[in-house]
Amino acid sequence: MQATVQQFPPFREGTAHLAHDDHGHHEHHEPNFWQKYIFSTDHKVIGIQYGFMSLCFMLFGFFLMMLMRWQIAHPGVPVPVLGPLLEKICGPMAAGGAISPDLYNSFGAMHGTIMVFLGVVPLAFAAFGNYVVPLMIGAPDMTFPRINMASFHAFFLGGVVMLVSFFIPGGAAQAGWTSYSPLASTIPTNGQAFWLVGMVLLITSSLLGAVNFIATIIQLRAPGMTWMRMPFFVWAQFVTAFILLLAFPPLEAAGVLQLMDNVAHTSFFLPTGLAVGGQLADRSGGGSPLLWQHLFWFLGHPEVYVLILPAMGIVAEVIANNTRKPLWGYKSLVYSALFVGFLSFIVWAHHMYLTGMGQKIATFFQTTTMIISVPSVIILTCMFLSLWGGSIRINTPMLFALGFLPMFGIGGLTGLPLGLAAADLYLHDTYYVIAHFHYVVAPGTIFALFAGVYFWFPKITGRKMNEFWGRVHFWCSFVFMNLVFMPMFAQGIKGMLRRMSDGAVNYSAARVPNAIDTLPGSVMELNTWILWAAIALGVAQIPFIINLFWSISHGEKVENDNPWDATTLDWQTPTPPPHGNFAHEPIVVRGPYEYSAPGHATDFTPQDEAEGPSAPRTPTAHH
Amino acid sequence: MEIPYTVQNRPDTGIYNAKLGIWLFLASEVMLFGGLFSAYILLRVGAEPGMWPHGWLNVTLGTVNTLLLALSAITTLLAWAACKVRDFTKFKIFHACTILLALIFLGIKSYEYHDKLIHYEIALANGKFADGHLVEKSADFDLAKKTGTVTLHGHIVEDRKELMDLRSPEAQAAKHDEITIAATDIKKMENYGPKHNTFTAIYFTLTGLHALHILGGTVVIFYFWAFGGAMWKTDPERFTNRIEVSGLFWHFVDLVWIFLFPVLYLT
Numbered sequence: 001m002q003a004t005v006q007q008f009p010p011f012r013e014g015t016a017h018l019a020h021d022d023h024g025h026h027e028h029h030e031p032n033f034w035q036k037y038i039f040s041t042d043h044k045v046i047g048i049q050y051g052f053m054s055l056c057f058m059l060f061g062f063f064l065m066m067l068m069r070w071q072i073a074h075p076g077v078p079v080p081v082l083g084p085l086l087e088k089i090c091g092p093m094a095a096g097g098a099i100s101p102d103l104y105n106s107f108g109a110m111h112g113t114i115m116v117f118l119g120v121v122p123l124a125f126a127a128f129g130n131y132v133v134p135l136m137i138g139a140p141d142m143t144f145p146r147i148n149m150a151s152f153h154a155f156f157l158g159g160v161v162m163l164v165s166f167f168i169p170g171g172a173a174q175a176g177w178t179s180y181s182p183l184a185s186t187i188p189t190n191g192q193a194f195w196l197v198g199m200v201l202l203i204t205s206s207l208l209g210a211v212n213f214i215a216t217i218i219q220l221r222a223p224g225m226t227w228m229r230m231p232f233f234v235w236a237q238f239v240t241a242f243i244l245l246l247a248f249p250p251l252e253a254a255g256v257l258q259l260m261d262n263v264a265h266t267s268f269f270l271p272t273g274l275a276v277g278g279q280l281a282d283r284s285g286g287g288s289p290l291l292w293q294h295l296f297w298f299l300g301h302p303e304v305y306v307l308i309l310p311a312m313g314i315v316a317e318v319i320a321n322n323t324r325k326p327l328w329g330y331k332s333l334v335y336s337a338l339f340v341g342f343l344s345f346i347v348w349a350h351h352m353y354l355t356g357m358g359q360k361i362a363t364f365f366q367t368t369t370m371i372i373s374v375p376s377v378i379i380l381t382c383m384f385l386s387l388w389g390g391s392i393r394i395n396t397p398m399l400f401a402l403g404f405l406p407m408f409g410i411g412g413l414t415g416l417p418l419g420l421a422a423a424d425l426y427l428h429d430t431y432y433v434i435a436h437f438h439y440v441v442a443p444g445t446i447f448a449l450f451a452g453v454y455f456w457f458p459k460i461t462g463r464k465m466n467e468f469w470g471r472v473h474f475w476c477s478f479v480f481m482n483l484v485f486m487p488m489f490a491q492g493i494k495g496m497l498r499r500m501s502d503g504a505v506n507y508s509a510a511r512v513p514n515a516i517d518t519l520p521g522s523v524m525e526l527n528t529w530i531l532w533a534a535i536a537l538g539v540a541q542i543p544f545i546i547n548l549f550w551s552i553s554h555g556e557k558v559e560n561d562n563p564w565d566a567t568t569l570d571w572q573t574p575t576p577p578p579h580g581n582f583a584h585e586p587i588v589v590r591g592p593y594e595y596s597a598p599g600h601a602t603d604f605t606p607q608d609e610a611e612g613p614s615a616p617r618t619p620t621a622h623h
Numbered sequence: 624m625e626i627p628y629t630v631q632n633r634p635d636t637g638i639y640n641a642k643l644g645i646w647l648f649l650a651s652e653v654m655l656f657g658g659l660f661s662a663y664i665l666l667r668v669g670a671e672p673g674m675w676p677h678g679w680l681n682v683t684l685g686t687v688n689t690l691l692l693a694l695s696a697i698t699t700l701l702a703w704a705a706c707k708v709r710d711f712t713k714f715k716i717f718h719a720c721t722i723l724l725a726l727i728f729l730g731i732k733s734y735e736y737h738d739k740l741i742h743y744e745i746a747l748a749n750g751k752f753a754d755g756h757l758v759e760k761s762a763d764f765d766l767a768k769k770t771g772t773v774t775l776h777g778h779i780v781e782d783r784k785e786l787m788d789l790r791s792p793e794a795q796a797a798k799h800d801e802i803t804i805a806a807t808d809i810k811k812m813e814n815y816g817p818k819h820n821t822f823t824a825i826y827f828t829l830t831g832l833h834a835l836h837i838l839g840g841t842v843v844i845f846y847f848w849a850f851g852g853a854m855w856k857t858d859p860e861r862f863t864n865r866i867e868v869s870g871l872f873w874h875f876v877d878l879v880w881i882f883l884f885p886v887l888y889l890t
Contacts, residue, residue: 211644250661260824
């Protein structure tokens with residue numbers, strides 16, 4: 001608090017409060033706009049580039065979802081307001097402004113792709129990882145700054161290719177975000193080829209990023225930053241990077257093979273005797289549709305942990321900081337994260353119980369799936385226990401972090417029935433899966449990402465985001481998020497199939513009154529409720545968007561470089577950190593969460609504060 | 624701002640940044656080719672009995688290519704060793720050999736591709752199959768309009784299965800002549816390109832991706848070979864590291880071929 005400023009003698013005096021001062025003493029020329037914001041090799045700029053792009057993509061993916069929810073609630077009714085625009089862009093697929101089944105399929109495929117590969121992963125891993133990891137370990141930058149830049153550019157190109165595919169004849173990919181063959185090779189649109197090229201670019205981007213992250217964490221830790229002194233966030237990113245490094249290439253291989261199927265007319269994933277539209281396809285056959293699913297889910301499942309681990313890392317940092325006490329079970333957290341990372345490679349086929357791959361294989365994957373829930377529960381339990389006995393500060397980041405815990409808990413626990421083949425056979429193709437997965441990723445991961453945005457915003461800009469509107473954003477999002485996804489569990493258990501472009505009207509009691517096991521009106525009605533909840537959820541994001549941009553120039557200025565009184569190195573830098581990050585080389589002398597250490601003048605002890613409980617750090621100690 | 628350990632080893636990890644980076648990259652490459660090799664295994668065990676081809680590729684050319692890459696691995700190592708003892712002339716000679724060997728490899732590979740692309744299987748109207756290399760198409764040959772003739776150097780078989788195992792005594796004994804077929808007799812004509820069957824598909828994909836790696840490695844090595852002089856004069860240590868790192872990539876690409884050769888050519 002008042003002591004913090006004194007902890008940053010001469011190096012930072014004078015610079016600490018000048019948020020917009022140019023700190024680059026190493027730069028002898030003023031970089032122009034292109035050098036500074038587009039072709040920057042500074043990890044912080046790249047992190048912000050990733051952050052901005054991925055937030056835009058998430059908003060876009062959200063709009064696709066709103067259109068789909070409209071179609072589900074009001075099948076065949078023209079979309080209000082956006083209808084004419086939709087018809088202009090998508091042509092006959094949106095005749096009269098209504099969403100055709102083809103268009104619905106392409107929105108579904110692209111919503112998933114955009115949210116996962118262009119939204120959440122780049123934000124959780126690339127944006128936060130890029131900005132925060134080098135700061136947390138006391139590094140001047142990433143090990144390979146230019147590769148880092150290339151990584152962002154590949155990501156950008158991949159995003160462009162994905163977006164362009166909406167405008168080609170026949171529209172974007174329609175085979176779901178999982179792109180199962182032979183469907184993906186038989187739909188008469190080039191959207192799938194665009195999807196594959198886009199994916200190869202995105203995979204390249206994440207590969208370059210992953211190599212960079214691992215090398216940075218291994219090579220550029222500051223003196224004294226031993227492995228067990230690294231903040232949990234860094235560990236989470238480290239494991240995530242390994243998952244990306246090793247799980248994505250098989251999907252790249254699969255992508256190359258499917259591209260060959262679509263462009264060179266090979267039959268890697270096309271079985272013998274494949275008929276398309278009642279005609280025998282002109283293909284050699286002999287391929288295996290299951291092969292695609294294996295290769296896809298070999299990435300697909302580890303990908304879930306790519307989505308969740310960085311989020312857990314953010315939540316851990318926010319919780320430790322706001323409970324003002326050390327994280328409970330730091331070592332358990334670290335080992336659990338490592339174990340999750342390892343085990344995530346051998347659970348993939350639990351997405352494939354319905355394929356009839358065989359009971360023995362299913363049993364193996366059931367077992368590993370049950371085992372992987374153990375470390376996940378350990379992580380969540382450690383975070384809950386960290387709250388025990390803390391003098392908890394409630395602020396927006398903390399609210400989102402606290403919201404994450406039960407929401408991720410619901411997402412995780414509802415996954416257990418899906419991990420068991422017998423229950424999964426019934427639930428797999430229903431809305432239950434949609435609800436389960438979205439509880440993990442939307443109120444789970446995305447809440448953690450919001451926590452991260454509110455938490456690190458002051459370091460990036462030197463100003464805090466507005467607290468009142470932050471709380472409005474949290475409470476509205478919290479309520480409406482649950483109103484969107486909770487009813488889907490009920491719909492799924494009642495047997496409503498996912499992927500139906502008409503909201504399952506054809507299976508409703510109203511449409512087919514005499515059939516057995518039709519969907520009653522109460523279940524169908526939920527479609528309308530979910531639509532309104534989704535619209536309200538969209539409205540609830542407006543305060544966030546305005547708050548984010550408004551606070552850059554009008555937010556409350558931070559009083560010092562460490563406004564949250566945090567211990568980790570990212571807060572022991574000038575604000576915003578200059579090119580090269582630290583005013584001096586930090587020397588780490590203690591673990592990451594030294595909060596409320598007995599005998600210390602303040603309730604936090606930064607990792608690089610010189611030893612001795614009351615000795616203030618002197619400038620000479622670091623020369 | 625300086626990034627530490629770009630040239631010198633970090634004491635506690637015992638490695639410099641780029642070397643760690645390339646090893647991580649190679650780990651992902653192992654997974655990439657691992658995915659493709661598992662695809663190969665699944666396609667092969669899933670093939671209908673008797674329909675997985677054997678002996679379709681030229682073992683002699685494959686062996687020559689294997690030896691070329693093995694030799695290039697040695698010259699790559701020697702080039703790095705020459706840098707280590709600060710002998711730039713020797714480095715130039717050895718890596719010139721590497722580049723040359725790589726180019727010959729790619730030349731032979733292109734010849735093999737060409738050989739497959741002019742190799743045709745023709746399903747005849749009488750239910751038999753003609754198979755052989757294209758000699759010529761008559762000027763008015765048009766499959767859609769059913770005009771003209773095509774001449775192959777090959778033979779005619781009763782059953783497609785006879786074309787699958789070229790190592791069998793029957794296939795070895797088959798007499799190959801020039802056959803001229805009228806377009807009116809042709810039901811379907813297809814070359815041994817990627818779409819011919821899953822074997823040619825995985826063959827072209829695996830070796831194509833490998834050839835792209837060879838090409839990429841050659842470009843990088845050529846860049847260091849041709850334009851490395853400046854860095855050699857100012858920072859030989861860093862230049863040597865670059866040769867080591869590019870060499871590690873090259874060895875990996877060689878290693879992939881060591882797996883490809885038996886898997887595709889010998890079995």
